[in-house]
Amino acid sequence: MKIFYFTATGNSLDIAKRFGGELYSIPKILKGDKFDFEDEKIGIIFPCYDAAVPNIVREFIKKVTLKSPYIFVIMTYGNFTLGGINWFVKFAQENNIHIQYADKLLMIDNYLPVFDMEKEKLKSKNINENFNRLLKDINQNKHYINNGSFLDSMATSTIQSMFKIFPNFNSVKKFFVGNDCNGCGTCSKVCPRDNITISKNVDKSKPVYGQNCEFCLACINLCPQKAIKLNREKNSNARFMNENVTLKEIIAAND
Structure with missing residues (x-):
């Protein structure tokens, strides 16, 4: 079994590891x-954006x-996916990839502009129980597509259209680097897009962002100094990394 995954702060990598098999990082595949x-x-595991x-x-x-003969998809999410699963199944089919099983898995939401990480971590989301259900389905080669409702699909289409109209809504223009930055380069190493370089300033090194940002927020969540911030964070001091994944593993997946 081959598992392809994309992870920023470890949720999807955690789930990919639980399935076992051969793990393949999507960013690394694209660079190869x-x-x-x-x-x-074959499995494909990724977060909802x-x-x-x-x-x-x-x-x-x-x-x-x-x-x-059996391709399954798991979308990890923190609070809602709307019609994201159904959207992906159709998108994959348009690209000659036919999905036999597609479902979602509720986890910790790490979208800093909306959710307070300290409060999110306290929520009981039954991750292990829900994962075991998915694992049982996939081990039995169950055929199932979580289509959601018509309103869910409409909401996803509306949100996707909005981001086409306002492409800079999620962009590097929202980031700023504080004086706590020590130039360690962690942000550059965890960026799946190779979008961050460490520039030598007069007094210290600091990250410089390009324009190919995934807005995965790995650079913010995983900065050891909490020096990178977002100008519309719910809680500017709260950060997240999945407890079952190490920083070294995320760097290996995205660097």
Whole structure:
């Protein structure tokens, strides 16, 4: 079994590890030269962004050829996915990838502009119980697509249209680096887009952002000094990394 995953703060990597099999980082696949994969079972695991799918996962789907009689998808999310699962299944089909099983898994929400991480961590979300249900389904090769409701699909379409109209809504213009930055380079190492370079200033090194941002917020959540901030954070001091994943693993997945 091959598992392809995209992770920023560890949630999707945590779930990918639980399934076992061969793990493949989506950002690393896109940086490589092998795009044809085949196995008796293939999984794709990624977080929900903007009620749909991260751009980097869309690029992956457009580029790869996946051959398997059973392809499953798990979308990790913190509070809502709306029609994101159904949206992805249709998108994959348009790119000649046919999904047999697609469902979502509720986890800790780390979208700093909206949710307070300290309060999120206290919520009981039954992650283990819900994962075991998904694992049982997939081990039994169950066919199932979580389509959601018509209103969910409409909401996702509306949100996606909004981001096309306002492409800078989620952009590096929202970030700023404080004086606590010590130039360690962690932000650059965890960025899945290679969008951050460490510039030598007169007195110290600081991150400089390009324009190819996934807005995954890994650089903010994983900064050891909490020096990178977002100008519309719910709680500017709260940060998140999945407790079952190490910083080293995230760097290995995205660097």
